[in-house]
Amino acid sequence: MSLTVAILGRPNVGKSTLFNRLAGKRLAIVDDTPGVTRDRRVAAGRVGDLDIEIIDTAGFEDAHDDSLEARMREQTDRAVEEADVALFLIDARAGITPLDNYFSQWIRTQDIPVILVANKCEGKAGDPGLYESYGLGLGDPIPFSAEHGDGLADLYQALLPFAEQEEEDAASQISEDISFDPDSDEDDFVGTIQMAIVGRPNVGKSTLVNRIVGEDRLLTGPEAGITRDSIAVEWEHDGRSIKLIDTAGLRRRSKVQDKVEGLSATDSYRAIQYAQIVVLVLDGNLMLEKQDLTIARQVIEEGRVLMIAVNKWDAVKDRKQALQDLDDRLQTSLPQVRGIPIITLSALTGKNTDKLIPAAFKIFEIWNRRIPTGKLNQWLEMMTERHPPPMSSGRRIRIRYMTQAKTRPPTFVIFSSKGNALPEAYRRFLVNGIREDFDLPGVPIRVLVRKGNNPYVDS
Numbered sequence: 001m002s003l004t005v006a007i008l009g010r011p012n013v014g015k016s017t018l019f020n021r022l023a024g025k026r027l028a029i030v031d032d033t034p035g036v037t038r039d040r041r042v043a044a045g046r047v048g049d050l051d052i053e054i055i056d057t058a059g060f061e062d063a064h065d066d067s068l069e070a071r072m073r074e075q076t077d078r079a080v081e082e083a084d085v086a087l088f089l090i091d092a093r094a095g096i097t098p099l100d101n102y103f104s105q106w107i108r109t110q111d112i113p114v115i116l117v118a119n120k121c122e123g124k125a126g127d128p129g130l131y132e133s134y135g136l137g138l139g140d141p142i143p144f145s146a147e148h149g150d151g152l153a154d155l156y157q158a159l160l161p162f163a164e165q166e167e168e169d170a171a172s173q174i175s176e177d178i179s180f181d182p183d184s185d186e187d188d189f190v191g192t193i194q195m196a197i198v199g200r201p202n203v204g205k206s207t208l209v210n211r212i213v214g215e216d217r218l219l220t221g222p223e224a225g226i227t228r229d230s231i232a233v234e235w236e237h238d239g240r241s242i243k244l245i246d247t248a249g250l251r252r253r254s255k256v257q258d259k260v261e262g263l264s265a266t267d268s269y270r271a272i273q274y275a276q277i278v279v280l281v282l283d284g285n286l287m288l289e290k291q292d293l294t295i296a297r298q299v300i301e302e303g304r305v306l307m308i309a310v311n312k313w314d315a316v317k318d319r320k321q322a323l324q325d326l327d328d329r330l331q332t333s334l335p336q337v338r339g340i341p342i343i344t345l346s347a348l349t350g351k352n353t354d355k356l357i358p359a360a361f362k363i364f365e366i367w368n369r370r371i372p373t374g375k376l377n378q379w380l381e382m383m384t385e386r387h388p389p390p391m392s393s394g395r396r397i398r399i400r401y402m403t404q405a406k407t408r409p410p411t412f413v414i415f416s417s418k419g420n421a422l423p424e425a426y427r428r429f430l431v432n433g434i435r436e437d438f439d440l441p442g443v444p445i446r447v448l449v450r451k452g453n454n455p456y457v458d459s
Helices: 014-021 068-082 097-107 126-137 152-176 205-214 260-272 291-299 318-335 353-367 373-386 424-437
Strands: 005-009 041-047 050-056 085-091 116-120 194-199 231-237 240-246 277-282 305-311 342-344 399-406 413-417 448-449
Touching: 005 068, 014 050, 014 085, 041 152, 041 205, 041 260, 050 342, 068 085, 085 097, 085 152, 085 342, 097 260, 116 126, 194 205, 194 353, 194 413, 205 240, 205 305, 205 318, 205 353, 231 277, 240 277, 240 353, 260 291, 260 373, 277 291, 277 413, 291 305, 305 318, 305 353, 318 342, 342 353, 373 399, 373 424, 424 448
Parallel strands: 005 050, 005 085, 085 116, 194 240, 194 277, 277 305, 305 342, 413 448
Antiparallel strands: 041 050, 231 240, 399 413
């Protein structure tokens, strides 16, 4: 069991920079603009030989109404409830501000131990703020530089007593659990499915994630563009581990002028690259617009599983016509992937959201399917007899052999007499045949052509 550490402080003191430093990689968006972080982000981290779980939070705001700032504050409050220890950051170069004083008083009322960290202490410019921070009443501050990594040894020493106590508590809990069986193989690890939730701004992505996991894990509201970082939420369904990744809304590149929005878009596209399943969320009243198609094409080009979740379905008046229009648009604009799963739902009311994950498991199995080579070549012989390959340079192209090279996505290699001379139209004919005859709907299928004989048979 690892120590859970929440990083707290007012806006723009370097919390996300420290989060990335402890995580050992760039996970959170970092910019000089105050308030970039809004949701709480969780990741595994390490300080020396201590394994920790770190929670990055939004900057403290003194707000308790229905505003966005108040909802961000609620996310920070939940981080404090989940953590074992809090790192309270101040900007040593800026000195102690009234907001630092206000929240230092608040954190002392919470049932959590606090470590005071004076960030941006590289050089001499942070010394006055460091000495001033003693007056917060949170103990001796740790001089630190999240950007350069200075002060990690002192932070390790400050965290060590809490980590040792956590290990003692965990060992005691295990010794008291009479049902604990170290040799049990009931929970064999089968891998975590990474599912990215993507789409245009304000289509209900964060609301959908919250509905799936059954708690207000992510910040939501009527304002467009609330989510900025790609936030991963660990979850389990029917014994299968899932990592749900909520992403920032993606607009057309020509409309992105704000620097932070550009960083958010890059983060979202990175989430698509590393996901296995991508759920494209549409607004049922707007359906598949040009930007939605751009996102869908990128998902297909990356070879990922694509699903479509039509949100706000309860507000759609002519549902039959809306589905027909969506199907027609998919057939016209994405003919290379037929049978994409479509789930109509309402994230706000929860209607049909329970159908999303089972459909994802089903399409994930198809994405992992492998076809035996014998069956594949029997099928290939039938297809080439029914529709022979075209001529090239006055001679008929001969297809000698076919094998499935990999799964995720299903990728097939054809060995022919002319190599890449096999026309694209004939490749599409084979792809459509594979999809139909071997029941591979809705997943990208790749066919590569190589010149040569059957490599598995001696000449």
